[in-house]
Amino acid sequence: MWDAVIYRGAFALSFVPGLIGMMGMLRPEATLKMVQFPVPVDPPTKKLALSLIRLHGARNIVISYLFINNAMTGDKKLMGMGLIGTLFMLATDGFVSKSLIGGNEWMHWGHIPVYVALIGGLLYSDSSFQSHQGALSPTVELLLFWMVYALDFIFSHDNQRLAKETRKLIEAEELF
Structure with missing residues (x-):
């Protein structure tokens, strides 16, 4: 039973980067404000910042697409290994936030334990319990x-x- 819950939870979380990415593509200024990054007022700087947010949005959409494709195969190990990339993405986004605005890193790092739990559940499914006899x-x-x-x-x-x-x-x- 937990196997299905973990799989469906991870599948649902596969959509999150894509949703954030679509917001970044369609409303880059609102995305900057959402993550509390400063919106530049100088036109060339503002144009650069909004372009970078759109690139970030495209990255998130592609990552979400790959996660959803992994989930559609039904292979829990493949899905778990794919979601490991999310941990590095969240950690990096947190460090960038901390270095640029001096805080707000926990907006990203706070999601890491949820992904770790789901990844652990996917990589260590019910069939693994029998073969490993309790070992990770x-x-x-x-x-x-x-x-x-x-x-x-x-x-x-x-x-x-x-x-x-x-x-x-x-x-x-x-x-x-």
């Missing part, structure tokens, strides 16, 4: 290792930055 498949183990490593890097880097800023405020006597 090597792909899922590797995926979990990299997720823990990435989260550790993110939080330790963020905590170091916060500690430096706090020290500066204390030295400037602005904190207390």
Whole structure:
């Protein structure tokens, strides 16, 4: 039963990049505002930013199309392996958001655990339970290792930055 729920959930999430991509293609300025990126006022800069959002939208539509094609085959392993790319896309989008606007990265990173759960469920389906007798498949183990490593890097880097800023405020006597 969980096999079907996970498959259908992953199939439904395959449409999300395409929907965001269509919004980026049709309404690039609204897409920039939705993700809280600054909309440039200088005409050449604005034209460049809107063009880049349209390219980003086209990328999302193609990715969604590929995910849906993977899902239509009915092969859960293929679908799970395809969705692994989503993790890197979400992580990269979060880092770009953090570097450009100084925050809002969790708008992207917050979806990663959902995709990890679905990918794990797809790669480790009911038939795998019988053959592995409770052990995780090597792909899922590797995926979990990299997720823990990435989260550790993110939080330790963020905590170091916060500690430096706090020290500066204390030295400037602005904190207390």
